Amino acid sequence: MEPILENIIGPVAGGIFVATYACPELEPGSYRGYAKLCTTRPDGYFEAPAFLKVAASASSRSPEDAIALAQESAIGHFGSIALETSPAPLTW
Secondary structure, X not given: OOOOEEEEEEEEOOXXXXXXXXXXXXXXXXEEEEXXXXXXXXXXXXXXXXXXXXXXXXXXXXXXXXXXXXXXXXXXXXXXXHHHOOOOOXXX
């Protein structure tokens, strides 16, 4: 079995870390990337306390491409995260 590759980037977008890994799929030479968004820097993907998990939208032919696609998918969620976590105005 091939090793699972991990990568961590950040902080990006105001302190968010993106932990990713690439996992071989059943089809030989095909990989799927997964990402977790975290508020603190994790030691690794599997130890990451995520507030959002994302899977890459497609398979890739290399682990590096799978990780890049998962990071891209995760970073695409930053705009919606910012909108969802904006403070609500106070009403009196």
